Every structure is written in structure tokens, then in C-alpha cells.
Amino acid sequence: MIEACSVDTVRAAEQPLLDAGLGDLLMRRAARGLARECERQLRLTTPDGALRGTTAVLLVGSGNNGGDGLWAGSFLRARGVAVTAVLTGSRVHEDGLAALRAAGGSVLRLSDHDDAAHRRNADLPDSVAAAGPVGVDQAVSLMASAHLVVDAVLGTGASGGLRGAVAELVAAFHDRAPEQGRGTGQRTPRVVACDLVSGVSGDTGEAPEPLLRAHATVTFGAAKTGHVVSPGEQVTGELTVVPIGIEDRLGDAAVHRLEAQDVLAAWPRPGATDTKYSRGVLGVVAGAPSYPGAAIMCTQAAVNAGAGMVRFLGDSTARAMVLARSPEVVCSDDQPWDVHVQAWLAGPGVVGDESQAARVQAVIEAKEPAVLDAGALDAAARSVADARLGPHKVLTPHAGELSQIFEWLHGFGLCDAAVERSDIEAAPLHWAREAARLTGATVLLKGATTVIASPVGDAASSSGAGECLCLSVGDASPWLATAGSGDTLAGILGTVLAHVAEHPQALAGLGDWARGAGRWAAAAALGAGLHALASRVRGESPVPPSVLAENVRAVLTRP
Numbered sequence: 160m161i162e163a164c165s166v167d168t169v170r171a172a173e174q175p176l177l178d179a180g181l182g183d184l185l186m187r188r189a190a191r192g193l194a195r196e197c198e199r200q201l202r203l204t205t206p207d208g209a210l211r212g213t214t215a216v217l218l219v220g221s222g223n224n225g226g227d228g229l230w231a232g233s234f235l236r237a238r239g240v241a242v243t244a245v246l247t248g249s250r251v252h253e254d255g256l257a258a259l260r261a262a263g264g265s266v267l268r269l270s271d272h273d274d275a276a277h278r279r280n281a282d283l284p285d286s287v288a289a290a291g292p293v294g295v296d297q298a299v300s301l302m303a304s305a306h307l308v309v310d311a312v313l314g315t316g317a318s319g320g321l322r323g324a325v326a327e328l329v330a331a332f333h334d335r336a337p338e339q340g341r342g343t344g345q346r347t348p349r350v351v352a353c354d355l356v357s358g359v360s361g362d363t364g365e366a367p368e369p370l371l372r373a374h375a376t377v378t379f380g381a382a383k384t385g386h387v388v389s390p391g392e393q394v395t396g397e398l399t400v401v402p403i404g405i406e407d408r409l410g411d412a413a414v415h416r417l418e419a420q421d422v423l424a425a426w427p428r429p430g431a432t433d434t435k436y437s438r439g440v441l442g443v444v445a446g447a448p449s450y451p452g453a454a455i456m457c458t459q460a461a462v463n464a465g466a467g468m469v470r471f472l473g474d475s476t477a478r479a480m481v482l483a484r485s486p487e488v489v490c491s492d493d494q495p496w497d498v499h500v501q502a503w504l505a506g507p508g509v510v511g512d513e514s515q516a517a518r519v520q521a522v523i524e525a526k527e528p529a530v531l532d533a534g535a536l537d538a539a540a541r542s543v544a545d546a547r548l549g550p551h552k553v554l555t556p557h558a559g560e561l562s563q564i565f566e567w568l569h570g571f572g573l574c575d576a577a578v579e580r581s582d583i584e585a586a587p588l589h590w591a592r593e594a595a596r597l598t599g600a601t602v603l604l605k606g607a608t609t610v611i612a613s614p615v616g617d618a619a620s621s622s623g624a625g626e627c628l629c630l631s632v633g634d635a636s637p638w639l640a641t642a643g644s645g646d647t648l649a650g651i652l653g654t655v656l657a658h659v660a661e662h663p664q665a666l667a668g669l670g671d672w673a674r675g676a677g678r679w680a681a682a683a684a685l686g687a688g689l690h691a692l693a694s695r696v697r698g699e700s701p702v703p704p705s706v707l708a709e710n711v712r713a714v715l716t717r718p
């Protein structure tokens with residue numbers, strides 16, 4: 160599990176140590192960790208893994224992030240790496256700069272188009288003014304010919320994205336880098352980010368272009384939210400958390416990230432005395448004449464994920480198709496109120512079919528927990544006008560569907576404005592949290608990183624004020640961006656909900672947050688985690704959703 164913290168939480172943990180005069184020590188620890196990762200990355204670039212003869216370019220901003228970079232540069236120099244720092248701001252961390260210079264590093268100053276005027280106006284400190292100016296084009300060439308580029312421009316103190324000459328530099332570097340690698344046999348430099356890829360928000364994961372996409376990011380004390388949610392996660396590369404001595408002082412995590420081992424350890428497995436009912440019966444309302452496949456894929460996934468029983472409700476054609484693929488599914492044309500299940504899944508493929516739509520509505524109103532997907536989302540949003548849904552109802556939109564949900568909520572006067580799909584993609588966690596607050600439901604927002612926000616505690620019972628429990632799941636294969644993989648996810652999610660409904664403490668091993676109302680978010684994350692694992696069973700290859708459903712069983716097979 161990665162426990163990702165807000166920037167404020169990390170700052171609060173650091174503060175007593177800074178007050179005690181230990182700031183330099185913290186920075187030195189951070190820089191040692193950064194240098195270690197830089198060495199590892201540099202060794203990947205040489206045939207014999209040697210450091211001697213390698214070159215590193217540091218992009219150094221004006222704050223402590225730049226200080227970390229400069230100290231790390233001094234440690235790399237001591238290992239024989241040729242280091243050039245390019246200062247991007249009008250100030251610099253003086254001790255770090257002195258350390259790099261003392262170690263024999265070179266220092267340049269990034270100049271903008273009007274460098275003379277800039278120098279006159281900026282009133283540069285001597286340390287910065289002493290550095291030779293380097294233009295954007297020249298700096299791009301330096302970066303492109305280096306073995307390693309270290310991004311130490313902005314860290315947790317950033318407000319907004321890169322600006323000015325450094326923004327130009329990063330954009331120009333990315334324009335040139337693909338050209339350089341392709342077909343020329345020339346290597347492209349490894350890129351390591353210090354704390355955060357510069358410009359990524361530590362709290363929201365917003366990642367305004369231009370950005371220096373990293374192969375690896377080294378962060379300090381704790382992962383930040385921006386490392387574990389989109390779009391920040393997608394530019395972070397491999398994440399290393401370096402302990403700096405604040406770890407015991409950290410407050411609660413802002414986002415819990417489930418990793419593969421968490422999913423496999425927590426996945427509910429039957430006990431010796433279990434029955435199919437005690438394991439959880441999942442009722443499914445899915446499919447319509449125009450989308451019959453959705454019913455097949457979600458029931459197949461639920462069967463393979465180990466549901467105690469899957470009960471499918473639909474017409475005779477849909478039933479015949481479901482049974483042809485999964486004979487173990489119990490099928491009927493009953494109404495939801497006529498059958499006894501532990502949890503529901505409603506919505507996949509339910510479009511333009513009145514009888515299925517009526518069943519969906521009954522599921523939304525039922526007391527049991529439910530996954531409300533695809534064709535159930537509009538009806539679920541409309542129902543919020545009458546009553547909040549509760550965290551046991553799990554909405555599973557992608558960004559486009561969430562935008563639609565906001566449109567409904569806006570129509571009912573429940574939120575100030577509609578929200579565009581692109582806004583949701585730019586800050587998924589923020590909007591998932593907002594949707595959870597407004598609907599009272601657990602919201603699982605699909606995408607390259609899946610985020611889950613769920614109202615717990617006061618937020619669950621009252622009008623929605625209060626904090627949400629937030630989780631994220633990553634490491635899914637991009638091949639999941641295939642029509643139908645959402646249906647498979649829905650079947651897996653329904654299976655976990657049915658189990659958790661019967662065993663409220665089943666996921667408590669994940670953490671205290673997974674108890675009580677938090678168990679629904681935990682169940683959603685577990686399902687998304689299994690889905691992600693299933694997407695990679697055969698490595699990086701296409702995963703048609705029916706194969707994905709089969710893969711689920713392979714993931715759960717113990718050696």
C-alpha cells in the first residue's frame with residue numbers, strides 16, 4: 160500500500176524538525192536518496208554500468224527543490240559524473256550551489272530572449288549573476304546529449320505549471336527527444352524528477368503542459384497525492400520514497416493506493432464452512448437487445464471472480480445468451496424485489512429497454528449495495544434529486560459519463576455548473592470527490608488511473624459536507640482501453656460488494672479506513688485492482704474483455 164499525503168501533511172511533519180534547525184539535514188538526506196536513483200539511472204545508460212564518463216544536466220529552480228538537486232549534483236560529482244546545473248530562477252539555494260561548485264560542477268543560468276534587460280531588472284544575486292548565460296536552444300542541446308537530466312525546478316512549493324524560459328526549454332526538449340532516439344541509434348537521456356515532476360500539483364495531480372516526463376521520481380518522507388492520481392501519475396515514472404526522518408510524524412494519508420500484493424492478500428477467499436449464500440449472491444440487471452454482450456461479459460467476470468452465485472434478470476433472449484457462455488448463472492425474468500441477493504450490479508448495456516430500465520430503477524431504490532454502471536448512471540443521478548444514494552451504492556463512470564452526471568446534478572440545482580469532460584480528465588480526483596459529496600455515493604472514476612472517492616463519517620450521513628475517503632488503483636494495461644472492459648470491471652466489483660455485504664469486516668486488513676462506511680470504497684478499489692492485474696496476465700498484449708474475464712481466475716489461482 161502506498162499512503163500518499165497532502166503537501167500540508169508533509170509540511171506539518173517537517174515543521175518541528177525545521178524549527179529545530181534540522182532543515183539542512185533533511186535536505187542532505189533527500190539529496191542522497193535522489194543521487195542514489197540518479198546513479199542507478201546513469202548505470203542503465205552505459206554498456207558496463209560504469210559512472211565514469213557519464214554526464215548529468217540539472218535543471219535547478221529557486222526553492223528547496225532546486226537545493227535538493229544541487230546537493231545531489233555534488234554527490235554525483237564525487238562519483239565521477241560530469242555535472243552541469245542550469246539555474247532557471249533569479250534566486251538559488253546558496254548552500255546547494257556552493258556545494259556543487261566545490262565539488263567541481265559547472266553552473267549556467269538559463270537566459271530568456273531578453274537577457275540583458277532581464278539581468279538589469281532582476282537584480283540577480285551574485286551567485287546567480289556569476290553563472291554564464293545559456294539560451295534555450297543551447298540548453299536543449301546540453302540536455303539532449305547528457306546521459307541524465309534531473310528535474311529540480313519545482314516541487315511542493317509550486318503554484319501552477321512551468322512558465323517562461325524553462326517552459327520553453329522543456330517543450331523544446333520534448334519536441335526534439337523522439338527525433339533523437341528514433342532510428343539514429345542515439346540514446347535519449349534518462350530523466351529523474353526531484354520530489355515531483357515540475358508543474359505537477361502535489362495535491363491534485365494536475366499536470367499542465369509543458370512537463371518533463373520522468374523515467375523515475377524520487378520523493379521524500381511520503382508519496383504525495385499527485386504521484387498516485389492522473390494525470391500526474393502518468394508522467395511520474397517509477398516512484399521511490401526516500402525516508403528523511405519525518406515518517407513517524409505524518410498525519411493521515413490523503414489517498415490510499417492499493418498495490419498488487421494488497422489486492423491478492425485481501426481478495427476474499429472461501430472458508431471451510433462457507434456456503435454459496437454466505438459467500439454472497441450477486442444480482443445482475445444488464446444487457447438489452449441492442450447491447451446483449453454486456454450481460455455476457457459482466458456475468459462471466461462475476462463467475463470468474465468467485466461470486467457465491469450470480470442471478471441474472473432479463474428477457475429470454477438475454478438469458479439464453481448468458482447461459483450459453485456461463486451455465487452456472489441462475490437466470491429468471493423476476494423483478495429485483497422478488498429475489499434475495501447480497502448485492503446488485505445494474506446498468507451494463509441497459510439502453511432503450513423499458514423492462515430492464517424499470518429493474519435498474521428498482522435496484523437504485525433497493526436497500527442492498529449496488530454497482531451502478533453505464534445505463535444506470537443517469538437514473539442514479541436523477542434519483543439524487545429525491546435522496547442521497549449512500550456509500551453502499553458504487554457509481555462507475557468514465558470521465559464522459561461523470562460529465563453527464565454533473566449535467567443532471569446541475570439541472571436539479573445541486574451544483575453550480577456543469578463540468579466538461581476535459582476538466583474531469585485534468586483533475587479526476589477532485590471531480591470524483593465532488594461527485595461523491597453531491598450524490599452521497601461511492602464514485603469510482605475510470606481512466607488510466609482509477610480513483611475512488613467515498614463519503615464516510617459525517618460526509619456519509621449529513622448533507623455531504625466533510626471529507627471523503629480517497630483511493631486509487633494503477634498499473635492497469637492501456638490495452639484495457641477497449642470497449643467492454645468496463646463491463647468486466649462491473650462484474651468483478653459486484654462480486655466483491657456481495658461478499659462485503661455479508662462480511663462487513665472482510666477488508667479490515669487493508670487498514671482502519673476499510674471498516675464501517677469505508678468498506679464500500681475498499682471493495683471498489685479491490686475490484687479495480689483485480690481488474691488491473693487481470694489486464695496484465697499475458698504481459699502487454701491485447702485483452703478482449705471476454706479474455707479479461709478468464710484472466711481474473713488466473714490471477715486468483717494460488718500456486
Ligand SMILES: NC(=O)C1=CN([C@@H]2O[C@H](COP(=O)(O)OP(=O)(O)OC[C@H]3O[C@@H](n4cnc5c(N)ncnc54)[C@H](O)[C@@H]3O)[C@@H](O)[C@H]2O)[C@@H](O)CC1
Pocket residue numbers: 173177182185186187189220221222223224225227312313314315316317318319320321322353354355379403
Ligand atoms: N522542507 C523540507 O524540509 C524539505 C524540503 N525538500 C524539498 O523542498 C521542496 C519544497 O521547497 P520550496 O517550498 O522551496 O518550493 P519549490 O522548490 O517547489 O519552489 C518554490 C519556488 O518556486 C517559485 N515558484 C512557484 N511556482 C512557480 C511556477 N509555477 N513557476 C516558476 N516559479 C515558481 C516560488 O516563487 C518559490 O521561489 C520539496 O519539493 C522538496 O524537494 C527536501 O529538501 C526535503 C526536506
Ligand SMILES: Nc1ncnc2c1ncn2[C@@H]1O[C@H](COP(=O)(O)OP(=O)(O)O)[C@@H](O)[C@H]1O
Pocket residue numbers: 533557604605606607608609635636637638639640641642643644645646647648690
Ligand atoms: N489508458 C488506460 N490505461 C489503463 N486502463 C484504462 C485505460 N483506459 C481505460 N482503462 C480502463 O478500462 C476500463 C474501460 O471502461 P469503460 O470506459 O466503461 O469501457 P466500456 O464501457 O466500453 O466497457 C476501465 O476500467 C478503465 O479504468
